[in-house]
Amino acid sequence: MKKIFFLIMIAAIFVAFYEQNTPKPNVIITCIALVVFMFGMVKLSAKIPPKDTEDEHKDI
Template sequence: MKKLILPVMLVAIVVGLYEQTKAKPNIFILIIAIVIFMYGMMRLSAKTLHNQNHSIEDKTIEEEDDANEGR
């Protein structure tokens, strides 16, 4: 699926940038290109791991104590 999303996103970026260079750009084409790009970014970022959960588990007791003293 990732192989399909990346080319579609690149086409949306190119179309959006090309449309902006026109003297009178079509707003609807720009909106559609932005929506496609944002949807693709959402799909790609959903597959990345979130490091926040891992960083909390990896902290040592001393690091947690130092963080609590600062509050």
């Protein structure tokens, strides 16, 4: 599943950059590509555990 999100994110960024290099870039396609990229980043970063631990809060 992680690999699928990664491939979709790469494709979305490629589409966004390609669209910006056209003579008349379509803003809607660029925005959709960026939204897809950000959604993928949220999904991938949700798996990263938080840095806070309960031990730090017990010292106070």
